[in-house]
Every structure is written in C-alpha cells, then in structure tokens.
Amino acid sequence: MGSTQHGSGHSSSTKLYWVFCAILSFITFIEWAALHFKESYNLNGGMVAAVLVVLSLIKFVMVVGWYMHLRYDIAMLKQVFIASTILITGIAIALVVIMTGEKHAMPKKATSYHLVPDDSAIQFG
C-alpha cells in the first residue's frame, strides 16, 4: 500500500505548458501547410503522409506525457496506457493490411455491379 501523492518532478511554473502550447500550434500549422506544399512542390504523397504521422506522434507524446502528466506518474499507469495503445495499434494495422489487401486481391468480376431498372436494389455479378 502507498499513500497517494502527486507525481514527482512536476514544475509549479506554467511556462512549460505555454512552450508546449506553442510547439503544438506550430506542428498543427505545419500539418495544414504540408498539404499545400505537397501540391505546390509535387512531393510524394506517401512521404508527406509519413511525416504527418510522425508529427502526430510527437503531439500525442507531448499531450499524454506532459499535459496528462503520465511522464511523472507511477509505472503501473504507464503500463496500462502504453500496453493498450500498442495492442490496438497492432490490431488496427493488421486489420487494415488484411482488409485492404483482400479488397485489392478480389477479381474484377466479383466487384462489378449494376443497378436494376427500377433502382430498388444493387446486384453484384
């Protein structure tokens, strides 16, 4: 058993929060600008997407680690959150890969469709 206590290492100053606020705002601006730069400079969409994912991860870590104070909390809380995040991320990636892979692997005949004359139903054939 242990007494509850606020996590160690917490600063009483709000300066750090404002610094993080500025960083988060800047990253959000970069994410918005990335779409426009992609068109203007004809950048590779996949690469820009990868950069955006990394930027989002940075924002994710900053909010969870400092705003939610997980960085200063006990190991059990970190384990609960990190384990669930890793698990669902793995499941999500696996499902997306499997399902989109199946969609692309389906023969064209199975994906063709036509409308019946009275538009009451869609038939696949």
Next chain:
Amino acid sequence: MSESGHHHIETYTGVDNRKFAMWTLIASECFLFGTLITNYMINRDRVITGPRAVEIYDINLTTISTFILLMSSVAMVLALHGCKEKNLKQFRTWTGVVILGGLMFLGCQVYEFTHFVHQGLGLSTSVFASSFYMLTGCHGAHVFVGVLWQLSILITSFKRGEKWFEPDIIEVAGLYWHFVDVIWIIIFTVVYLITYLV
C-alpha cells in the same frame, strides 16, 4: 472528503482510485476509437453514391477546430494548476475557457456535418459516410460529455465558494479532456490529412 483536497489516501496502487479508474477507462477508450478508426480506414474508399472524402473535406475548418481543441487542452492544464495553487479566479477562468473551446469545437462539427448533408453525404449514403459519421460523431459525443463535466465543475466551484479546491477531481476530469484531444489529433491526421495523400 475534505474541502481542501489535500489529504493522502492509502490505496493498494499508491494512486488515487479515481485516477486509476480514469486511466483504465482511457485504456478501454483506446480500443473503442481504435476500432472506429480502423473501420474508417478500411471503408474510406467504399463509395457507390454520394461524394468522396477528397471532394468534401474542408481542411481549413478542420485545422481551426483542431487548434481550438488543442488550446482548450492548454486551458485545462492551466485550470488544474490554478486549482492546485488555490487560485480560484485562475481556476474558474481557465475552466470557462475549456468549456468555451469545447463548445466552439462542437459548433465546428455541427457546421461541418450540416454542410456535408447538404452536399449529399448523409449517414447512410455510403459505407464511407457511415464510417465517417460514426467515428467523428462518437468523438463529438465524448467532447459533449466533457463539456458537461467541466460545466458541472464550474457550477460546483461557484456554489461551494472559495473553500472548494479538489485537485484530484480536476485532475481526473483533465485526463478525460486531454484524452479527447489526443484522439482528435489522431483522427485529424488519419481521417482528414492522409485522405489527400494516400
């Protein structure tokens, strides 16, 4: 429960039970939103009728709403700081800013949904539409609950007066609000931004 909130509770984990329960809730919510996001990612191209994502998303509006939610997260952490410093004015002010930010975000979502419906993207227009509205609607519902929670805290602060400082309660409410923001960070990238790239 003491009025000051400065009391140590003996627990098995060493953490306030309410805080531990909130982190457990957040872990379960990770699975909820993870499956909704996965569902969207799989079905985002499934459009037979109605507009496609690239034809209808307004990135400028979504960026603004993302910024608003981020700022409300900053306000939340400042409200908690005010509560811990027993600065009632700071606590109430920043809690009000959190509520305002949440309402503005919801307003942006309502406007976006209304605009989409007028463009021909209804809830059951296509599988993409259903996936999109389920994901963003579920998130919006979470924001709405968060706004109600913050409102109840603000009202309680006014009713109980200067004796009411409960940093443990505010911290738990803050965890919920920050998590809602974190989920939107992921949704903004995966749903809106990547649609134009991949």
